[in-house]
Amino acid sequence: MSDYIHPYRDAEFVLNELVELDRLCADAGLSDVNGELVSAILAEAGKLGSEVLAPLNRTGDTLGVRLGESGVEETPGFADVYRQFQEGGWPSLTAAEAFGGQGLPNVVGTAVNEIWHSANLAFALCPMLTQGAIESIAHHGSDMLKGSYLPRLVSGEWTGTMNLTEPDAGSDLAAVKTKAVPQGDHYLITGQKIFITWGDHQMTENIAHLVLARLPDAPFGVKGISLFIVPKFLPDREGRFTVRNDVACVSLEHKLGIHGSPTCVMSFGDKEGAVGYLVGEPHKGLAYMFTMMNHARQAVGLQGLSVAERAYQQALPYAKERLQGTNKDGSRFSIIKFPDVRRMLLQMKASNEAMRALALVAAAETDRAHGADAARHQGRVELLTPIVKGWLTELAQEVTALGIQIHGGMGFIEETGAAQHYRDARILTIYEGTTGIQALDLVGRKTLANQGALLADLLEEIGETLQQLEAGGERFAVQANALRNALEAGREARRFLLDNAARDPSLAGSVSVDFLLLFGYLSGGWLLGKSALRAQALLNAGGGDARFLNAKLVTSRFYAEHLLPRTGALLAAIKAGSASIMALDEDQF
Amino acid sequence: MSDYIHPYRDAEFVLNELVELDRLCADAGLSDVNGELVSAILAEAGKLGSEVLAPLNRTGDTLGVRLGESGVEETPGFADVYRQFQEGGWPSLTAAEAFGGQGLPNVVGTAVNEIWHSANLAFALCPMLTQGAIESIAHHGSDMLKGSYLPRLVSGEWTGTMNLTEPDAGSDLAAVKTKAVPQGDHYLITGQKIFITWGDHQMTENIAHLVLARLPDAPFGVKGISLFIVPKFLPDREGRFTVRNDVACVSLEHKLGIHGSPTCVMSFGDKEGAVGYLVGEPHKGLAYMFTMMNHARQAVGLQGLSVAERAYQQALPYAKERLQGTNKDGSRFSIIKFPDVRRMLLQMKASNEAMRALALVAAAETDRAHGADAARHQGRVELLTPIVKGWLTELAQEVTALGIQIHGGMGFIEETGAAQHYRDARILTIYEGTTGIQALDLVGRKTLANQGALLADLLEEIGETLQQLEAGGERFAVQANALRNALEAGREARRFLLDNAARDPSLAGSVSVDFLLLFGYLSGGWLLGKSALRAQALLNAGGGDARFLNAKLVTSRFYAEHLLPRTGALLAAIKAGSASIMALDEDQF
Structure with missing residues (x-):
């Protein structure tokens, strides 16, 4: 089992140097929010994460959850963790002040959420989904x-x-088949929902379920879905929430990972019908879901970073402590001396830093989408969201797998803890829309629907970073060369999709995932290239932590050498189009 | 839970067209062995695999093994499976006739072993290790x-x-610290061994443990290790094996996967010392281990294919049956209609076919190493072994992960069965030498030690296949272009390693895994290119199963489009050398 320490230096570097947090806050009129305050918040969250959430991460995995007579019983200890989490005011961080929130920028909430997800992914899903309901x-x-x-x-x-x-x-x-029948001021909901995360527990006195269902007159398809709130408890005559609504968890899934997070089959209206309240207008449920989808999808992408960071923190001390090489005099040395182990650690570290940069930059765009040049920033949010969700969660698979690999045989032993991160991470490319769904969103609504305008804007901004790297001469030559190739691959992929999608209806779907991954690696390379420029500028000015900044230059270079070239392979696959993918009859598979 | 059916058509295609089994048997003087006989053997093994081994695969996962008073109790039902396996004569397939074996070629044993590992990986480890002991x-x-x-x-x-x-x-x-002290005609062994697969069970009346230990006068390091046999039971005066030797499993590991395979901590000599017999000469244990390492490592590589094949067979029917798309008239269609799902299935299928081709071609080289041109074939065995072990097991990670992904949320639910293959596969890149160890073997003993001669020979043979593809014109243009690029990448990687390893002691270790993977993808592309040539020749001649052969042309093309281009990214990483990998101090990670 590993300890967890928030990598605050890297988070602050990204917030200050890439996000330019102070400017973001000033632009948003948040005069009392600045880098210093945010550092204090992160330190406080880091403390709670390390000391309270993280120690129960393994407990959640081993003890899991159970369905008792009065509903789901969460992992022992989780209720106390939740109490401390709530008392710290963490659920209200980014919510509107009108409803008791602290009104902090989304990017700050995202930086804090990285901590919860790293410390205890299964637990942190509960507040994450609550945030979706709030929105x-x-x-x-x-x-x-x-x-x-x-x-x-x-x-x-x-x-x-x-x-x-x-x-x-x-x-x-x-x-969707769940039904909602109007009855006075409310509706009666009947139906079954599956894969409902934290669908029941005993940590709070009530749970507000947001439910997609169909009204009796609903049109066919996605345009006939409405959104309802169905509370677990209804108010009694005194307004206290004591009356059990007709909704219950009827079974729990036995999953590969996130055992501490109850995944429920929820039954609505087994008896008289579950009382629900319509949210907004009828038949607009799916549109409403899309409202919060950007946030939820970015949040799951962030989980990819978080679990990958945790896997790195598990592997690193092992690599430093595990003696396995033997010197000629018989003394031993630790495996971190082996170049291949260093390569694996750097692959994890560089991936994590690229993920953190992209997750926070994308989160900041949602803040900026409320200020000047809103449309451009909102466009960037739309574009980056499927990339953050898709690419970060796919990269997390590789990083957590390397976390096991560094442990050798011990990595396969459950008690070591590396396997939990690997198992937990596996859901991330699936829930909140699979990688395939993210990729279709990227090639369809986010690219073809605007003739590639959003991508062109991103590519142009990446081109500016490339120019700065090129201007830096020999010092940034590795990054510049790799980014130039990757940028050209991105441009070519965009052109290829725009030129060919109309005449081949199978093309977009055939190339979509490779397309998403290409822009993920390219975005990571862009932001780590930018990071190198900022790190060098700080070093030149004699500011900051020189050992940290020099390490940043190394991870930026490693990423350019080892991860950016993957864009070439992805471009080749994209340009292969759909022919071989669509060639086989089903019985030939 | 999925059924398992041996993909005999592909196995026979590889054996007949790539391995040229009939010629191999004739050359080896095995006049009674031919393709027809081997097909009959595969059919029989396939039947036992499907009907007897496969149905207990999930049982092994869920029930696992336990340590009882009289030792390890294997999964209920496994003893009966073992009895049928033994009664069928399968343990003796490739053993020498002098000791009751059937003397079949190794490549036939390998084709059969694919079945056991697919059907029940945890079970099949037991005969696999027995085969190592026999050797x-x-x-x-x-x-x-x-x-x-x-x-x-x-x-x-x-x-x-x-x-x-x-x-x-x-x-x-x-x-290694385990000690062996001579005592009359035998030795007394004391020490502890870990990660001992099938170290104990009740399926047979005795177990022969092969143990590495040090004699009292042993020199330091690997040159002081000797090999011993330590039977679980010693003979009594009547020669019956009833006397318990001083060796026991003292605990079992709780693992991520292969739960049906007991992984034991073995204690030797807790009381009076375990009676052991020296194998061969003193201090040569490590060399003896190397004798069978080629076989054992190829066998684990084969497991990569096997579990990947099983994952494919789990995902394919799901993709055909799972209705998830909705037509405009409200009718549903199955997810295999989606291009991205087809892409994932083809990635699995093409990977598996490439793995099968390489595993069987490498296995045949061990047979040919006993005949004409033995040295060249033995060299090829030496070269291909780390590639088969390293690349197939790494590719299996990706294929089993895709197997989960195709299932969507259901893939994360343990009862579905896809997760078991993913968990089981995770050990394969670790045991019998990690990928890093294989890669060091490839760059060191197999490349630098012979100035790249073995690789040059392989590259030349690949070049011949390329020429044939080029001669085929437009029909093979996709494969030829991709193979040309990959071959050039292989040549450049070889040159780069040879040119730079001497002056940079960290280089070989820094680039080794990427080097191994590059030659893995290249070898797969070579053999699938060759497969396309043979398939087309058969089609032209009007022979064979046209639907199967046409599908082979498609997977060959898909592989060339989607997997071969990875060699470019790997070459870029190799040419980056060791600079960034060695740049950080340990406290900068």
């Missing part, structure tokens, strides 16, 4: 719903869930 | 040892184990 209600709920639910969700007094999936409706929500 | 004794044991042990191991009456690893001696066997 849905805040954006689309009536004033009455807002008044009833938001203060309690924002304070963490209650938690929230998202109920989308049904046995026959996963990626394809058109098939 | 050690057959090559290095005295006539007395051979006479006592081989007939019983070959018949499957007993099983064998390999006891190498100790807590402080994993990849670095120089640190």
